[in-house]
Amino acid sequence: MPRILLIEDDHSVRISLAKALGRYGHDVASAPTGEEGLRLFVEHSTELVVLDLMLPTMDGFEVCRRIRAAGTVPIVMLTARGDDIDVVSGLEAGADDYVVKPVEPRVVDARIRAVLRRGAPDRAGRSATTYGDLVVDRLSMTVTRAGQHVAMTPTELRLLLELSGSPGQVLSRQQLLESVWEHSYLGDSRLVDNGVQRLRAKIEPDPAAPVFIQTVRGFGYRFGPV
Template sequence: MAQILLIEDDQSIRTSLALALGRHGHQTREADTGEDGLRMLASAEPDVVVLDLMLPGMDGFEVCRRIRAKSAVPVIMLTARGDDFDVVGGLEAGADDYVIKPVQPRVLDARIRAVLRRGTFAEQTQSDRYRDLTIDRAALTVTKGDQQLALTPTELRVLLELSRSPGQVLSRMQLLELVWEYDYLGDSRLVDNCVQRLRAKIEDEPARPVFVQTVRGFGYRFGPV
């Protein structure tokens, strides 16, 4: 069972989603404004935040930014169908994934379970060091110099997948399958925005990345080592 914080101002949507998530085995706390959601986040310590972007007062974009400033909790945003502005803005604010309204509970449940699995991924090898970056695959921690980095489960999983075979190129579609568990044509913006946030944390110069490199027309690779 996952503890879900649902931030949604529409009462009918909020109630129906909470009931549906309950049937899927989750326990949900509800907030109807971004301000209330942030207060609940501090006390509830949820496993996942499901966040509507169009909120009264403080909108979902600002809520997501404030969550990311102090927490690595996975955020799944609820966005209007086909609204690219919502999708891009939400991902840039730090969301891990998105579900399009009207929300299908089974789809939301699948995305919740997928994002939770990213934080439980482990390998047999203990740790690898690349220059000043240490990836402990057993403890699922990343250290740069002597500072442990606060990566979200999605950022961590992207780094683990890319660094598993340094120098090997992974396409955006491959990363969508490995990290987000999309088994169909997914949204490559999920990958690009996550890589951008990851670079901001692990690279000395994010605009000139050493660890997570872009291979134009193909995808990304980890290296040089």
């Protein structure tokens, strides 16, 4: 039973969503504020955080940054608006996925399960593959660069596995949305672009001049090195 932390200040939304996610098979702890949420996050073994962005005192963006600084627990953010600035800011703060409120609990459950699936072992490849000083082990689901372990969220890892699984092949944003995020709406391509940006920051010697993940303008991304 996945352990979920729900941080949501609206009492009725928090209670109803927590109960619904419990019926879907999740073990849910909830908090009305960012401060309380961070306390529960530290005290409990949390597998995923569902985080409202519009919180009192400490907003969801700051909570997201603090959780991400502490580790790689996946974060699904709730936003009352689908505005690009809110979504992009949340993704840049470290969120893995998002849903726009009002939203049905089954949709939140689907996003939770999709994110958790990204951390499942990839049985398609059973040996480590080396790309320069980057080593990707698909069986152990680990990544090292220059001999140092690279900590990744499930989303970042799944994106790297997807890209590196077809070296030299251009993968469109639509392909990556469907295979990594399990989204079908191309308007969510900002998920892909932000995911690539975060991944580059972790594996590229110089993210401004990427060696491993190249942008193919007008199409998508290609995994190198070339």
